[in-house]
Amino acid sequence: MTDTPTLRPATLHDAPVIAALARQTFTDTFGHLYSPDNLAAFLTIHTPENWAAEIADPRFAVTLAEADGEPVAYMKLGPPSLPFTPPSDAIELRQIYVVASQHGSGLARTMLEHAIAEARRRGCGALYLSVFTDNPRARRFYARHGFVEVGPYAFMVGDQADEDIVMRLDL
Secondary structure (H helix, E strand, C coil): CCCCCEEEECCHHHHHHHHHHHHHHHHHHHHHHCCHHHHHHHHCCCCHHHHHHHHHCCCCEEEEEEECCEEEEEEEEECCCCCCCCCCCEEEEEEEEECHHHCCCCHHHHHHHHHHHHHHHCCCCEEEEEEECCCHHHHHHHHHCCCEEEEEEEEEECCEEEEEEEEEEEC
16 A cells, blocks of 8 residues: 655755656656757756755755655745846746656645745745646646746756746735
């Protein structure tokens, strides 16, 4: 019987696990869109060292979901990095990724609700994210949770620019 996933704050010990999970889930979700070189270039950011630095940085909140002792999803909040100047009390939902076996389970909703609660706990007034333009399912998911579209954003994967949509939730 599969355990219901549990969420917990990531620790430095989790950095290699989250790095591998990030590479796996991004590749599973979007890998078919990119040349091997562009995908490989993008995935170089997902190192245990980079994840450890963000986990240790109090400006970030990294959450890991596990089921049956295995990592099945992660979420990362952090300082806004999008190419515009957000309000000073904003935070960015940098990533929510869920393994394919958990799609449709409600885990993404749980992770998003956790991210929103954490942003509010931190006293943030707005939560930003970007989502791939050609991912209507994700765009509808965020819209159902109150996010509104702000405008386009060029998301780089290697030297390939994809159009993302920046979305905002007022907290």
